[in-house]
Amino acid sequence: MSEKLYLYPVWLRIWHAINALMFLVLLVTGVSLQYSNPDYQLIRFDYAVTYHNIAGIILAFNYLIFLFGNILTGNAVFYKLRRKGLVDKLLKQMNYYISGTFKGEHTPFPVTKKRKFNPLQKVAYLATMYMMIPVMIITGVALLFPEMIIMNVMNLSGIYLTALLHGIVSIFLLIFLVIHLYFSTMGSSPTSNFKSIVNGYHEPH
């Protein structure tokens, strides 16, 4: 086995753990609120509102750790995406997931000290962390303080439009979670990546 790489510093692991936990609380309470049913309540409505609000606020503050952590520690480098040849790189990575991995091929972009993410991961993380999560935080804060929202936008409730955007992005985040969890099983062993995010060391293939 190759040498283990220390890729996930303590601050990042703490951020990730809080983020993951709050993400799950928000997901479960969010589903419970959106599909609330008097006959079958996943979580009692008023409890779900409180948990959702608290988890949302924690996640929003935790996001600041992510932002400042990336800026201050240089972790942001791992997210840098070069446009040149990007499509080819993405196709190469997709091709690996679709067929290469079954043929026993090696991953085209192995994890190194300088390359934590493959191009597909970069795109997915950039979209998630720098687009979807900020949208969720902004719309979430707006829904927490609805007096900030424009009440009427072309005869549509501003609160509804904000909630709609919050809901649509949450669906994509749910899909992200499914794929993120699944791809985490594609390390050197199905559980190695889960261990990595706890102990900080990446196990190369």
Added chain:
Amino acid sequence: MKIRYFLILIFLLSFSSLWAQLNVDMKSEPAKMEDNKRCFDCHSTHIYTFDNPVSGITERKEMNPNFVFNTDAFYSGVHRHFSCTDCHSPDYETFPHNAELRFEPMYSCIDCHGGDEAFASYHFETIEEEFGKSVHASKHNENFNCWMCHNPHSYKAMTRSDFKISEIVSAHNQMCASCHDNPLHFQRISDSTKKPLEEIHKFLPNFKLHFSAVRCIECHTAVEDTMWVAHNILPKEMAVKKCVECHSSSTMLISSLYKYQTIETRKNRGTFNSMLLNETYVIGANRNIYLNIFSIILFGLSLLGVAVHVFFRIKKK
């Protein structure tokens, strides 16, 4: 085939009759503006003048604020075709008014509207019956009359017209707040002191938003299907406190606050939800069917993708 068309015709006609019932004439010109001018000369201003025959001078006096009426509100209200003396004694036509006139009995809604076929769809008898069961009637007996809440000089039948929900909510809540959020007015019927509404309702998340989006009666009345506005105000212990009563797809607001809009939307072949989308948002009640289907398909596809991938991983191992 002909029978089918006939049935469709009957169906459409039945809706058009409902339309006629629901729309109150709020547009025709007031009938007796000239008759009322003399009353409103004094009773629409805070200062009135009169010639004192004893002193021979023209005096300016301040009008009792309870007897000042907004003429615009009167002439846009449901009673705008009336002359003042249709309801008040003709003796008011002389000035100064006879002091005994203050003992004049006031009509209640049922005195004029009870048993009238023209107003059958308003169910005034049921309103009277429901009001009789309410805490307003049981606690305050005959001291509590229709005019404590409904101002006959400006009343509009808002719930069955094209008013915005926000306008209906604001007007109806104002009726309750005029006593329940005004200690001075509240003393007209009770010596007890009330806690501020905000404190009583602090269990509601964002109580201000709730107060601007739904009416007090949504939680504080027993809904009666034949009526547009429930009048059986329940004791506070019986008020709705379960969030899901409103925050669910079977929201009770359909049969109360959104009743008119629900019928309108159904008539226009829309869905209740599309109505909800326009003006308001209730977590748990607004469900966009397309978004629901889209999310289920997307979630299902991602799970399927994972399952297929797992299958090949195991097979090729």
